[in-house]
Amino acid sequence: MDTTWQSRLQAIPRLHMAEYPTPLEPLPRLGQELGRQVWVKRDDLLGPGLGGNKTRKLEYLLAEAQERKARKVVTFGGLQSNHARLTAAAANRLGLETHLFYFDPRPQRLTGNLLINHLLGAKMHFIPLGGGGSGMTLETTIRLVRWVALLMVGKHYFIPVGGHHWLGCLGYVQAALEIDAQAREKGIEQATLITAAGSGGTLAGLMAGLALVNSPLKLLGIDVGKLWKGFPASIALLAGEICSHLGRPRSFTPEEVPLIENTYVGERYGLPSPDGLAAMHLLAHTEGLLLDPVYTAKAFAGLLDLVRRDRIKKDTPLIFLHTGGVPALFAFQKGELLHD
Template sequence: MNFTTLRAQLAQFPHLALANYPTPLEPLPRFSKSIGANVWIKRDDNIGPGLGGNKTRKLEFLMAEAQRCGAHKVVTFGGLQSNHARITAAVARKLGIEPHLFYFEKRPRDFIGNLQLNTLLNAKMHFLPLAGDGRNDLQSINRLVRLFSRAMVGPSYFIPVGGHNALGCLGYVDCAAEIDVQVKSLGLENVIVVTAVGTGGTLAGLHAGSTLLDSPVRVIGIDVGKLWTKFPHDLAHLTGEITALLGERRTFAARDIPMIEDRYCGRKYGVPSQAGTDAIKRLAETEGIVLDPVYTGKAMAGLIDLVRRGFFKSDETVIFLHTGGAPGLFAFP
């Protein structure tokens, strides 16, 4: 499938224009020198309302579908510092839709970081703590929140955690096409994209897009929390759903999914790691760009360590996908 055909396929789906594209692809000369690799950064941190971030790309498709369905309310969930929940609330308010955000944790004493922004947006936040490992069973929680959505008064639209479905992931199929064009126009070769992986939809969308375009750009995911028990299998299934939605039925096995490094999660999802904190400081000090402690900080720590371990070849160009999340910085001392 060529670029024109892919864009035509994407254009068949309802879509909102919430940001200006393409997002910049910028070199990081001082940072690159400090770690000994040729690193660029894709600035998806600056897109969309509510201080923005990568979930905007997914919500352009998901919220367009919510509007088409006549929804008066939108329902989703996430961790306490979920960027997805915050951006969903912001986009919903922009469209005149009431946002309902579910958190399966105790109501915190202080509303800081993303929770403070949710309050500013007057998002309806629901705290329903789950015991034991229940809060880590994302498939079951998705089903539970969907039930809450159906029980609400008035038409509502359910969005899975992280916008993690084939429709939402079309946003990152589009991003893969965008990166392919930018890489060619800049004359970059042997390109590897590194992205944080939470629920995995961004990675699946990028992989689906690159596969459909037969792009030479490779993708690596850095797991930030081990949120899925069968990650490669789940993402293989999702990637197949994405390509089918775009008119090409392909079967993906777990071995087809881009490498997912899971040694940089730290203690657990949502808790900063020391390596992540160090990576945040390094990029800020060398380039004046801010990462967050839950997602991009850990992913950048992974990138730095992969460089140290000699994973990248000297002639390879590494693109770090900055997915946003800076408000999360203010949730941790």
């Protein structure tokens, strides 16, 4: 096996902000209800400031920020962005000043992730341009925000929305290797791995990683936002960039991106969907495991629907990648999280 890409990967500077591997746990009571094996990969347990999937990306991105001797870090996202909260927490560990940009009006009360940002001392900039679905591509949006940030903050290290950058997504190449090894060890190497897709970097990193090790795992991303024009093309481009930077150039077409768009988003990004709420309640009641209404609940609703409609072969085990996000729960009122 050609392992030069693995030595390249190991040589890229990375901070240590969490313990790996994260657990891969069975969900036996839910599995019994669904009539198949269901497992959860606990990336919700990762890292500082209540953690989540962005820790894996920030370990690479902030290592570069440190190398460049940055004093300020800038990123942006939706009002309940977990990525923004985790960036602020991780940057504090390095003594960096964090600036977070939101393209919504400043809410009257800071709740959920916004409240934690406040506690972490991050500087929040609210520019009311109507966040949540610009109708632009990810790449154009990132370029525009980068300019705004330069004008408003001056010199800084810029992190695209959700850490959507090949360097950060190496964290999910590492995760792909980790999950592939754990699945083999548990005898579920033919499983389908399901994750939420917001900015698509987690999915891109996993696509690249699983392809690099020729893993038999199948991958499926569930779009939770309807946020970006040409979303599959952006994910394909990113997965290709990751492989090139590891010295194993390979291109992916948008059609090769295993993404279900639009189906499980509900009305829009950030608003709980009825199926997502039902999924949240089911998992909480059967396994005592919490999801968030913005990302993981919608992805889990997708998993449940695909199983119930026999869209995933009967004997295929399922691995749900829990990407975190639970702090957003505290931005909602009880009435908003009820379901029939």
